[in-house]
Amino acid sequence: MALQHLETAPERLRVVVVGAGPAGTRCAEALVAAGITPTVVDENNRDGGQIYRRQPEGFTRPYAQLYGSEAAKAQALHESFDRLRPFINYLPQTLAWNITADQLHCVSNGVHATLDYDAVVLCTGATDRLMPVRGWQLPGNYSLGGAQIGLKAQAIAIGRKVTFLGTGPLLYLVAKQYLDAGVPIAAVLDTSSRMKKLGALPKLLAQPKLLLQGFKYWAQLRLARVPVYQGVEPLEIKGNAAAGVSAICFHASRQIRKIDCDAVASGYHLRPEAQLADLAGCEFHFDEHSAQWLLTVDSNGRTSVAGVYSAGDSASVRGADAAEQSGWLVAQALLKDQGQAVDNSLMQASEQRLQAFERFRIGINQAFQWPAHLVRSLTREAIVCRCEMITAGELRDSATTRKTFEFNRVKAFCRVGMGRCQGRYCSQAGAEVIAEQVWMPVKLVGRQRSQAPVKPIPLAFNGCSHESE
Numbered sequence: 001m002a003l004q005h006l007e008t009a010p011e012r013l014r015v016v017v018v019g020a021g022p023a024g025t026r027c028a029e030a031l032v033a034a035g036i037t038p039t040v041v042d043e044n045n046r047d048g049g050q051i052y053r054r055q056p057e058g059f060t061r062p063y064a065q066l067y068g069s070e071a072a073k074a075q076a077l078h079e080s081f082d083r084l085r086p087f088i089n090y091l092p093q094t095l096a097w098n099i100t101a102d103q104l105h106c107v108s109n110g111v112h113a114t115l116d117y118d119a120v121v122l123c124t125g126a127t128d129r130l131m132p133v134r135g136w137q138l139p140g141n142y143s144l145g146g147a148q149i150g151l152k153a154q155a156i157a158i159g160r161k162v163t164f165l166g167t168g169p170l171l172y173l174v175a176k177q178y179l180d181a182g183v184p185i186a187a188v189l190d191t192s193s194r195m196k197k198l199g200a201l202p203k204l205l206a207q208p209k210l211l212l213q214g215f216k217y218w219a220q221l222r223l224a225r226v227p228v229y230q231g232v233e234p235l236e237i238k239g240n241a242a243a244g245v246s247a248i249c250f251h252a253s254r255q256i257r258k259i260d261c262d263a264v265a266s267g268y269h270l271r272p273e274a275q276l277a278d279l280a281g282c283e284f285h286f287d288e289h290s291a292q293w294l295l296t297v298d299s300n301g302r303t304s305v306a307g308v309y310s311a312g313d314s315a316s317v318r319g320a321d322a323a324e325q326s327g328w329l330v331a332q333a334l335l336k337d338q339g340q341a342v343d344n345s346l347m348q349a350s351e352q353r354l355q356a357f358e359r360f361r362i363g364i365n366q367a368f369q370w371p372a373h374l375v376r377s378l379t380r381e382a383i384v385c386r387c388e389m390i391t392a393g394e395l396r397d398s399a400t401t402r403k404t405f406e407f408n409r410v411k412a413f414c415r416v417g418m419g420r421c422q423g424r425y426c427s428q429a430g431a432e433v434i435a436e437q438v439w440m441p442v443k444l445v446g447r448q449r450s451q452a453p454v455k456p457i458p459l460a461f462n463g464c465s466h467e468s469e
């Protein structure tokens with residue numbers, strides 16, 4: 001692997017922004033306005049992040065078709081980024097895979113680069129939060145995000161008859177996007193009950209437009225006669241390794257049901273991508289609302305480590321509008337810390353707007369509760385860690401026979417979370433399996449420590465390919 005050392009913004013402060021989504025774009029924009037030339041690193045080919053993911057160069061689908069009701073916001077963000085291009089050092093297709101004191105380690109097309117920084121702003125977004133179900137390792141299983149990316153980026157559907165399983169706003173949104181694209185939908189299976197949603201209404205009213213939008217997605221699915229079940233307990237995804245998914249079995253309204261389908265997209269809301277902050281030594285805390293560990297940041301996005309900031313979903317999953325807002329705010333905090341003049345009253349107004357998003361976030365977590373109880377019904381053979389094929393039985397045995405409950409200790413014994421995804425998709429459910437086995441709150445099981453590389457990186461060998469004989 002070739003080594004290269006990049007000079008970042010030599011004039012004045014060296015700031016690296018990781019992520020060119022809504023948070024990263026607004027952060028970079030505010031830094032440029034203050035005369036700084038930030039380096040913006042993103043592993044994607046293009047800017048836009050998740051929600052405003054740009055289609056590949058040369059694709060010409062119109063904004064309205066790609067982003068629906070969010071078309072104007074998507075276009076505004078893309079145009080802002082295009083205007084910024086001459087004033088930033090933009091590194092697309094560049095994965096930040098490690099962070100050490102004052103240096104960010106990146107890889108782009110097999111070339112390694114080390115970026116020196118005085119300050120780094122992590123705007124790395126979030127990914128699907130997943131809960132295992134028997135059969136989720138079969139071909140034809142995707143995360144909701146994966147199903148959406150296929151559609152947004154390449155106009156590809158994951159199947160000819162798709163079931164959407166899980167809970168959270170994305171469940172209904174992606175199902176509705178598939179509906180709009182003309183893909184037959186077998187069913188939408190929500191593990192959260194109608195009562196939970198009603199109970200969360202007062203908090204959800206903090207963002208009435210978003211609430212109405214969510215309701216519209218549900219209504220459109222119902223009008224199209226898509227079967228939507230709430231308060232569901234998924235039992236098994238049927239099929240085989242050769243032919244893939246053939247059906248899904250679940251418990252709903254006191255009956256066991258089976259629905260034929262050839263693909264399942266699942267997701268239980270989101271988990272922040274905060275591994276770089278973890279490697280930088282930042283503090284985390286257990287958030288009771290979402291029942292997961294979150295990066296600890298102050299109201300402006302400062303972490304516990306000087307010079308390391310975070311904004312957008314990587315700090316707190318509050319959605320795209322809040323991500324733009326927090327991206328602007330974190331840049332002001334950074335400038336303030338560097339002794340630059342900032343408008344304190346504008347910062348306060350921004351903080352207040354973010355408080356309304358925070359109330360909404362709590363409501364969303366209440367309405368679409370993480371279904372920790374589902375681990376109880378996982379049979380011994382059900383696979384929890386798909387990379388290493390570790391079953392619920394192996395995980396439970398490791399916790400009891402080794403007399404340990406701390407996640408990282410159990411991981412060392414049974415390899416849960418040690419595979420390609422580095423536990424990003426299994427460690428939260430894995431911790432729930434352990435907690436249930438040893439009768440402890442999941443908070444005491446702890447969180448998986450991040451390891452570099454935070455995501456798989458390609459290894460190239462000079463002049464020879466690595467093939468088995």
Ligand SMILES: Cc1cc2nc3c(=O)[nH]c(=O)nc-3n(C[C@H](O)[C@H](O)[C@H](O)COP(=O)(O)OP(=O)(O)OC[C@H]3O[C@@H](n4cnc5c(N)ncnc54)[C@H](O)[C@@H]3O)c2cc1C
Nearest residue numbers: 019021022023043049050051096125145312313319320323
């Ligand atoms: C899969 C998925 C689909 C979603 N779809 C919708 C939707 O349709 N509608 C909606 O309202 N909300 C959606 N959301 C939520 C919405 O995308 C976010 O609230 C919003 O995009 C947050 O903005 P952000 O800037 O914080 O992060 P993002 O928009 O996620 O941007 C983060 C960026 O950081 C980059 N990145 C991450 N880690 C690294 C790294 N180590 N090195 C380099 N680059 C890195 C990513 O490539 C990405 O471009 C979705 C979320 C997810 C995870």
